[in-house]
Amino acid sequence: MRNAYLRTIKRMGSRKINIIDLFTGMLGESKNISIKKKSKTVKSNGLKTIKKFEVKKLEILDINGNCNKKLMPKLSKEEIKKLYEFMILSRVFDEKALNLQRQGRLGVYASMRGQEASIIGSAYALKKDDWIFPCFRENGALILRGYPMHQLFMYWGGDERGMQVPNNVNSFPISIAVGTQTLHAVGAAYANQYMNKKVANIVYFGDGGTSEGDFHEAMNLAGTFKLPVVFFCQNNQYAISVPRSMQTASETIAQKAIAYGFNGIQVDGNDVFAVYKAAKEALDNARNGKGPTLIESYTYRLGDHTTSDDAKKYRNEKELNEWLKKDPIARLEKYMRKNKISNAVYEKKVLENSSRQVDLAVKEYESTPLQNPEEIFNYMYSELTPELKEQQEEMLKNLKEENES
Amino acid sequence: MANLNIVDAINLGLKQEMQKDKRVVIFGEDVGKDGGVFRVTDGLQKLYGIKRVFDTPLCESGIVGMAIGMSAFGLRPVAEIQFEGFSYPALDQLITHASRIRNRSRGRFSCPLVIRCPWGGGVKALEHHSEAPETYYIHTPGLKVVIPSTPYDAKGLIVSAIRDENPVIFFEPKKVYRAIKEEVPEKEYTIPIGKAKIAKEGSDVSVITYGSSVRDCLKVAETLQDKYNLEVIDLRTLSPLDTDSIINSVKKTGRAVIVHEAQKTLGLGAEIIARINEKALLSLEAPVERVTGYDIIVPLPKREDLNRPTEKRIIKAIEKVMNF
Ligand SMILES: Cc1ncc(C[n+]2csc(CCOP(=O)(O)OP(=O)(O)O)c2C)c(N)n1
Ligand SMILES: [Mg+2]
Numbered sequence: 146m147r148n149a150y151l152r153t154i155k156r157m158g159s160r161k162i163n164i165i166d167l168f169t170g171m172l173g174e175s176k177n178i179s180i181k182k183k184s185k186t187v188k189s190n191g192l193k194t195i196k197k198f199e200v201k202k203l204e205i206l207d208i209n210g211n212c213n214k215k216l217m218p219k220l221s222k223e224e225i226k227k228l229y230e231f232m233i234l235s236r237v238f239d240e241k242a243l244n245l246q247r248q249g250r251l252g253v254y255a256s257m258r259g260q261e262a263s264i265i266g267s268a269y270a271l272k273k274d275d276w277i278f279p280c281f282r283e284n285g286a287l288i289l290r291g292y293p294m295h296q297l298f299m300y301w302g303g304d305e306r307g308m309q310v311p312n313n314v315n316s317f318p319i320s321i322a323v324g325t326q327t328l329h330a331v332g333a334a335y336a337n338q339y340m341n342k343k344v345a346n347i348v349y350f351g352d353g354g355t356s357e358g359d360f361h362e363a364m365n366l367a368g369t370f371k372l373p374v375v376f377f378c379q380n381n382q383y384a385i386s387v388p389r390s391m392q393t394a395s396e397t398i399a400q401k402a403i404a405y406g407f408n409g410i411q412v413d414g415n416d417v418f419a420v421y422k423a424a425k426e427a428l429d430n431a432r433n434g435k436g437p438t439l440i441e442s443y444t445y446r447l448g449d450h451t452t453s454d455d456a457k458k459y460r461n462e463k464e465l466n467e468w469l470k471k472d473p474i475a476r477l478e479k480y481m482r483k484n485k486i487s488n489a490v491y492e493k494k495v496l497e498n499s500s501r502q503v504d505l506a507v508k509e510y511e512s513t514p515l516q517n518p519e520e521i522f523n524y525m526y527s528e529l530t531p532e533l534k535e536q537q538e539e540m541l542k543n544l545k546e547e548n549e550s
Numbered sequence: 551m552a553n554l555n556i557v558d559a560i561n562l563g564l565k566q567e568m569q570k571d572k573r574v575v576i577f578g579e580d581v582g583k584d585g586g587v588f589r590v591t592d593g594l595q596k597l598y599g600i601k602r603v604f605d606t607p608l609c610e611s612g613i614v615g616m617a618i619g620m621s622a623f624g625l626r627p628v629a630e631i632q633f634e635g636f637s638y639p640a641l642d643q644l645i646t647h648a649s650r651i652r653n654r655s656r657g658r659f660s661c662p663l664v665i666r667c668p669w670g671g672g673v674k675a676l677e678h679h680s681e682a683p684e685t686y687y688i689h690t691p692g693l694k695v696v697i698p699s700t701p702y703d704a705k706g707l708i709v710s711a712i713r714d715e716n717p718v719i720f721f722e723p724k725k726v727y728r729a730i731k732e733e734v735p736e737k738e739y740t741i742p743i744g745k746a747k748i749a750k751e752g753s754d755v756s757v758i759t760y761g762s763s764v765r766d767c768l769k770v771a772e773t774l775q776d777k778y779n780l781e782v783i784d785l786r787t788l789s790p791l792d793t794d795s796i797i798n799s800v801k802k803t804g805r806a807v808i809v810h811e812a813q814k815t816l817g818l819g820a821e822i823i824a825r826i827n828e829k830a831l832l833s834l835e836a837p838v839e840r841v842t843g844y845d846i847i848v849p850l851p852k853r854e855d856l857n858r859p860t861e862k863r864i865i866k867a868i869e870k871v872m873n874f
Contacts, residue, residue, distance in 0.1 A: 252851055253676055281676075303674065303851030321677045322636060323608055356607035357639065386584035387605045459583045518856050521849045536814070536844045540856060547862055 154202040154397065154411060200400045202411040202443075205418040208471050210479025218422040222486050228269055228417050229481060230495050232261040232474050235285030237499040238294060239448075241507060242284075242301060246452045250511065252303045255281045259415070259447030262473030263379050265289060266420030267442070270428055271347065276337070278317045278330040278348040282379065286349070290314050294506035299513065306516055323384075324350055324357030327376065331363045334372035334431075345431035347375040347424070352392055353384025355401065364439070368405035373431035375424065376402075376439040379414065381446035386459035402439035414444030415473040445471070518544060554734040557727050559701035560590050560666075563708040564628065566738060568598050571626060574712060576603045578613055578630030578666075587632060588668055588727055614640035614665060618648050621663040626712055631667040634721065635678025640665075641686065648717040649692030661717045664708075669697065669721035670761055671811055672858060674851040681848055682761070682812035687719045688789040689816075695788040696743055697721040699764035701734050703786055706741030714743060725762040746792035748799070752781035755805040755871055758796060758822055760785040763809045763859055770864045778872060788818055796822060797829045804835035805871045809859050814842040836874030839867040 206212045220228075239258055245251035257264055260282065268286035271277065277286060284297055291314045299307030300319065310316050317333070320326035330348035337344050354360055355378060367374045378398050382389045395401060402409025410427075412419045420442055427438035445468040449456045456465075481487035522529060522537040529537065554562065568574045576591055582605040585592030595603040606613055610631055617627040631637045644665075652660045671680030687695045694716050698704035704722070711718040749764055750771050757767045757780050764784045771780040781799055785792065800806050806826060808819035819840040826838055841859040849857055 252674055300850075303854075305850045305853065308850075321679075322639075353608035356609045356612070358609065358611050359639070384579070384608050385587065386580045386582075387608070391605060392607050453587070458585075516853055518853065521853055521856055522844070522846055525846055532815070533845060536846075540844065543863065543866065544856075 154200050198400070198403050200397050200403075200409065200411065202399075202413070203419045203423050204413040204416055205422065206413075206416040206476055206480055208476055210476055210481075210483050212418060212480060216419075216422070218418055218425065220418070220421070224269075225477075225481065225486055226491075228265055228421070229474075229477055229487070230499070231265045231269065231285060231289050232417065232477065233495050234288060234499040234502065235261045235265060236474060237496070237503050238284060238288065238297075238506075241503045242298070243448070243452065245298070245302075245507065251298065251301050253451050253453050254301050255451045256446070256448035257282050257285055259468065259472065260379055260381055260444050261285060262417035262477070263414035263420055263442040263444045266417040267347065267349075267377050267424040267440070270421050270424035271345070272428070272432075274315065274342070275345045275347065275428060275432075276315045276317065276330075276333055278320070278326045278333070278346065280320050280323065280326060280349050280351065280354065282351065282381075283349050287314070287316060287319075290316055292316065294503060295509035295513070298506060298510035302510060304513070304516060305520070306513075324354035324360045326350065327354070327360050327363035328366070330374050330376075331366045331370075331372055334367065334374045334437075335370065338373060343432050345373050345375060345428040347377050347428065349377050349379060351384060352378060352380040352382065352389050352398060353387065354378070355398055356384075356392055364401065364405040364437075367437040368402075368407050371434075371436035373434075374437045375427040375431055376437065377424065378439065378441045379444060380441050381414075381444050383446055383450070383456075383460070385450045385454060386456075388460075397441060399439060399441040402437075407437050407439070409439035409441065411441040411443055414442030415471045415476065417473060417477055444473075447472075551733045551735050553731050554701045554705075555728045555731050556698070556701050556704045556722065557588060557590050559705040559734045560708050560722065561592060561594070562734065562736075563705040564591065564712075565594060565597065567626075567709055567712045568594065568602065570738075571712070573624060573626040574602070574628060575620065575625055576628045576630070577606050577616075579606060579608055579632045581605060581630050586630060588722075588724065590666070590668075590722070591630065610636055610639040611643055614643040614648065617663040617665070618643060618651065618661050621661045621717075622651060622659045626662060626664075628664045628666060628712060631665055633679050634667050634669045634683050635681045637665070637667055637683065644687070644693065644717070644719075645690050649690050652716075653692065660715055662715050664711045664714075664718045664720050666708075666720045666722065668724040668727070670723045670725055671848055671854060672725035672762060674854070677848075677850065680854060682810065682843065684719075684721065684788055684812055685816055685818065688818060688821075692717065693789065694718045694743055695721070696786065697723065697761050697788060698741075698786060699723060699726065699749075699761055699784050700730055701732050703741050703747070703784075705734050706739050707743065707786065709738070710740045710743050713740070718743070721761070723762040726765055730765065741786070744787050744790045744792055746795040747784045747786055748781065748795070749784040750780065750782040752779040752803070754778040754780060754803055755807060755868055756781045756783060756796070756799040756803045757807050757809060757864070757868070758783045758785065758799075759809040760788060760818075761811065763811060766859065766861055767809055767864060770861050770868070773861070774865065774868065778868065780868070785818075791818075791821070791825070793825050793829070796825065800826055800830045801833045804833055806834075806838045807841065807864065807867045807871055808838065809841045809864055809867075811843050811857075811859055813845050814840060815845050817842050836871040839871050841867045 264285040399409035
């Protein structure tokens with residue numbers, strides 16, 4: 146078995162699938178719809194087992210910074226440093242954003258604290274030509290891909306120019322409407338394939354996102370058309386206040402892929418090596434015509450849902466403390482020290498460098514003058530309609546008169 | 551009597567209806583343990599248990615579709631859609647089914663459900679959290695659309711919405727959720743659906759509005775009080791529209807300004823003007839003015855105000871009809 150190195154976390158073999166003859170409505174055994182010819186059909190209670198499934202979990206780096214060498218992906222010391230540096234940069238960006246929000250210098254913000262390995266590990270596995278379809282909790286992935294940080298601050302600060310993804314960054318705009326972007330990634334995958342571009346498309350969403358109809362339609366379409374999409378679920382255990390266990394009766398999110406006819410895998414989302422490895426393999430498969438993959442990145446949101454939320458209302462400190470021990474950055478730091486990839490001087494330098502970059506971005510964000518008023522009209526259509534032109538002129542005239550009075 | 555804001559007033563109305571009517575159930579995203587992201591359902595799960603107040607998975611179409619089945623089979627579901635901008639995944643269930651089950655079954659089934667939904671802009675939020683999508687719902691035959699603007703009305707209207715035999719979309723203007731406080735009786739009362747309210751009586755011009763704009767229009771009435779005597783009409787129900795109240799006011803004043811934050815084209819203002827034309831054209835001293843959002847996507851917070859019917863824009867429109 147290709148994934149023999151993975152721990153099996155869920156066996157579904159004990160569940161039987163009855164074959165019902167569609168025409169007579171009778172329970173029958175006339176058709177053998179077993180997909181793998183090799184798989185044995187075992188009789189029990191008079192019913193044949195026609196399909197067994199397993200759900201695997203990939204874990205490489207433990208909380209003490211020890212790694213399973215057999216599973217370790219090929220990464221040079223320089224590459225490991227890059228992963229670390231982007232994870233630190235993400236955390237520094239995050240902390241700054243939360244601070245700015247508290248001071249009224251930024252709008253509502255969704256923190257990625259605790260999910261840095263999940264975000265950076267997956268984004269680092271992308272090739273430059275690949276595309277990402279983010280939701281709202283992947284600032285780190287966008288930064289890694291080259292989205293200027295000051296523009297991200299602009300976005301979260303309520304300036305529409307922050308939404309304009311630079312031309313050299315292969316990312317669709319941030320999707321606030323949960324789950325919807327999964328379908329866009331499927332369409333993009335179809336288009337890319339149609340144009341013979343050998344690129345993969347990764348779409349991010351949360352555990353909550355898997356409850357939306359769009360997610361299921363996207364999974365079904367991707368499976369049916371065998372499209373080059375990687376569905377990357379950041380299962381951070383909560384959708385605002387709703388815990389994962391109340392989001393779905395599925396014991397894992399990874400297993401949802403099975404119903405749609407492709408591979409699903411769970412990874413330790415706080416283990417950057419595991420995330421990277423799973424994402425790389427899935428992206429390679431996508432590029433090589435092997436169709437979609439669902440990755441469930443099992444992680445935890447250490448902060449509030451957003452700055453408008455108070456997580457204390459619905460989750461306890463004990464749980465939080467357990468997850469604090471699994472911090473993805475601390476774990477990588479331990480590994481790097483043990484393996485002489487880093488030391489205190491290096492760590493300090495990375496932190497200082499990140500702070501400097503983030504501070505510069507804040508400066509640029511805050512010194513950017515307000516967007517010109519007329520701009521709010523300019524992207525409704527390819528060109529202004531006559532009615533919009535009239536409304537735009539009326540607004541400008543009003544503003545001028547207000548300024549004069 | 552207690553001094554309550556809109557959040558607390560709706561909460562009280564829900565609580566009392568739940569107490570009185572075992573068929574009432576509340577559900578939606580984060581409405582249970584969290585008490586709703588705006589705390590409108592706070593404490594209700596504790597009082598009535600998770601069978602009657604429950605968190606759902608994240609699925610708007612599922613929430614509304616399920617409410618349809620529940621209402622047709624004897625319950626009185628009050629479902630929450632977390633923000634107006636996330637009501638669109640549920641549009642299919644509302645337009646294709648909730649609004650039509652009565653007609654489709656020739657009266658055998660009906661959908662006495664309530665969809666509560668925080669509504670409107672001016673709260674400095676992310677995309678989809680500041681919209682005014684009422685036209686989609688007003689335009690759908692079979693749905694009622696309600697939007698209180700004060701705590702007193704909010705309590706009376708939520709009770710009426712729950713008791714109504716038809717599907718009701720209950721929008722809650724989030725900008726004034728906590729901004730207005732007033733005495734709200736503990737004792738049971740209802741405000742009829744389909745009846746507008748004269749929020750301030752006047753004689754010079756009828757300012758017709760709803761939602762958080764009511765407060766802005768009342769402020770304008772105060773600002774201009776030495777100059778003009780404005781009549782401010784709070785529609786409270788957008789569908790069915792209280793045409794009589796509009797027409798009576800316009801016949802009295804001879805002038806009208808309509809204020810809403812929804813887009814201009816096919817915004818409710820357009821329909822109101824048409825009804826004035828049909829029923830009170832000859833009473834008009836000046837063409838009716840509209841102060842609305844432009845026909846654009848609501849801008850993000852830094853530039854959102856440009857699109858809002860601000861007091862300045864309302865005053866300008868009033869000057870225009872007064873000086874025609
Ligand atoms: C369609 C839709 N419904 C509701 C919301 C409001 N909302 C924003 S985030 C969120 C929870 C999302 O949970 P999850 O998918 O697990 O992502 P996470 O926030 O945990 O990263 C909700 C309900 C939304 N943005 N979009
Ligand atoms: Mg989540």
